[in-house]
Amino acid sequence: MRILALITVIITGIILIYGTVDMPDWGDPNSPASKHVSPEYIEEALEKTATPNIVTAVLADYRSYDTLGETAVIFTAGIACILILRRRRQRK
Amino acid sequence: MIAAFDFMLLLFVIICAIAAISVKDLLSAVYILGAYSFFMCLLWAGMGAVDVAFTEASVSAGIGTVLLIAAVSKTKRRSKD
Amino acid sequence: MFDFIVSKYNYWIYVILMMIGFYAMIGKRNLVKKIIGMNLFQTAIILFxxxxxxxxxxxxxxxxxxxxxxxxxxxxxxxxxxxxxxxxLTAIVVMVSTLGVALAIVIAIYRRYNTLEEDEILRQRK
Structure with missing residues (x-):
């Protein structure tokens, strides 16, 4: 069982390392991730939201509904913990 | 980020990960996981992601460790593997 | 060749970390160890x-x-x-919510079967 798990892990790791060969170099300024939409956010965030910290501007201004949904996730997790850990009253 | 510092942190992170899954005492595994989270937080602060770094330091290394310690103290501490 | 290794070794270390977590999820029998492996897996993906x-x-x-x-x-x-x-940032918060619910389920399993090892639970269920 443990040998089977080890073989699965090694095969998956080799496939993933083969996939990194086509990735852009680490810290490359011309990688596709930093060329497509992020320059617009960096250049327009200050004049549109008046917030110097761009991460906070995107989190609370551009994506505030996403943050609201995240709060709903935390609420659901808390309710689920209470429902699982509740000791049921024993009826006699 | 300085290359030698980066490499050293990545090495510490891997050592912490292997130790956390191979130690037999569950409470020790939880402490090593807290150390892993703080090394990860240093790595992110070095990459420039300061918001992610302090969220990790407060949420994952703080609340996560507290939740794990509570769960281990409610159940058994010994593990067979 | 040397430039290739220098520009890619970070990705390989992330893959190694992710595989350590994956092995803990599928190879270890203790349930808390499985949850620790899940935490390692998610942290490696966030690092990537x-x-x-x-x-x-x-x-x-x-x-x-x-x-x-x-x-x-x-x-x-x-x-x-x-x-x-x-x-x-969103993923870290979701990670901790997942951790909390998983630990609550582990505590409920311990109350019912009085053990945390997967093989003993399966033996008791037979």
Missing amino acids: FVSTAAKRGGTLPIIEHGHDHGAHAIEAAAYINPLPHVLM
């Missing part, structure tokens, strides 16, 4: 996403002299990419 935001020669995504309203133009190449950071 944050590393795609890194730019050589870029600084933190906080605009300097932001409150002065100076006339200087903002260059996108001088700041690192902020979007993966935002997405990973």
Whole structure:
């Protein structure tokens, strides 16, 4: 069982390392991730939201509904913990 | 980020990960996981992601460790593997 | 060849970390060890996403002299990419919610079967 798990892990790791060969170099300024939409956010965030910290501007201004949904996730997790850990009253 | 510092942190992170899954005492595994989270937080602060770094330091290394310690103290501490 | 290794070794270390977590999830029998493996797995994925935001020669995504309203133009190449950071902030919070629910289920399993080892639970269920 443990040998089977080890073989699965090694095969998956080799496939993933083969996939990194086509990735852009680490810290490359011309990688596709930093060329497509992020320059617009960096250049327009200050004049549109008046917030110097761009991460906070995107989190609370551009994506505030996403943050609201995240709060709903935390609420659901808390309710689920209470429902699982509740000791049921024993009826006699 | 300085290359030698980066490499050293990545090495510490891997050592912490292997130790956390191979130690037999569950409470020790939880402490090593807290150390892993703080090394990860240093790595992110070095990459420039300061918001992610302090969220990790407060949420994952703080609340996560507290939740794990509570769960281990409610159940058994010994593990067979 | 040396340049190739220098520009890619970070990704290989992330893959190794992720595989350590994956092995703990499918190879270990203790349930808390499985949860620790899940935490390692998620942290490795977050590390990978944050590393795609890194730019050589870029600084933190906080605009300097932001409150002065100076006339200087903002260059996108001088700041690192902020979007993966935002997405990973959400992912960290979801990770801790998952951890809490998983630990609650483990405590409920321990109350019922009085053990945390997977093979003993399966033996008791027979």
